[in-house]
Amino acid sequence: MNPNFVPPVNPQQIASPSRDIYAAMGQENISRMIDDFYMELEKSPIREMFPRDMRASAEKSAAFFIGLLGGPPLYHQRYGNPMMRARHLPFPINQGARDEWLACFERVLEHATERYKFPAEHLEGFRKFLHGFSLWMMNC
Template identity: 45%
Template sequence: MTPEEPTPYDLIGGEEGVRRLVDRFYDLMDELDEVTALRDMHAKSLKVSREKLFMFMSGWLGGPALYVEKYGHPMLRGRHMPFAIDQEARDQWMLCMSRALEETVEDEDLRRYIDVSIGRVADHMRNQF
């Protein structure tokens, strides 16, 4: 019997690592002037958004499927349809995520893997072309 390979969730530091990433992501959304349009798509308080992204990222990275357990299948594209997500919004979201990854994930290979993978998800969220 061979031990299971660690998941990205394990490698990022489990719950603590995912929380650190998500918190930094939303902190950057509040701090960076160049993502004002993205920030304006969100509620004044980011508390609910932080928790939902944390739950989603937990399962997406191979940890507990917290989002699915609470809300069902993420259906990301459908849940984001009420928002006009164009290339600029996608790029602003990725700017925050890429910087948060740089600041919170030490392992360069893991950071690159997550960045590329979540970039595909961000591409899929675009609904304005």
């Protein structure tokens, strides 16, 4: 982490995704989508940033996304205040790493309506959220 680094985004301008997404998908489909995202991370150039066994990471992320998309606040209940930027500070997230992370998510979103019942009308809003929030995770 570079203490002088300023993330290229104002977090107040990042709109949360629609909470209707959870109503359409449910917990199981969101968890499957995140599992598939982690399978993409497995094959990606940023694989080494993650622990060798990514099952716990995938579960934590699923808990976060379930709450974010309108479901029960599982992440808060299990792990406390998300403070996502602070939790990502131990990992050197630069533009290149962020782009790889986003590309992994994009590969999953390409099939999300048919595979996980992701509501098509909310895909653009969700992509915008990922785009902005992943800029906010950058720290170098």
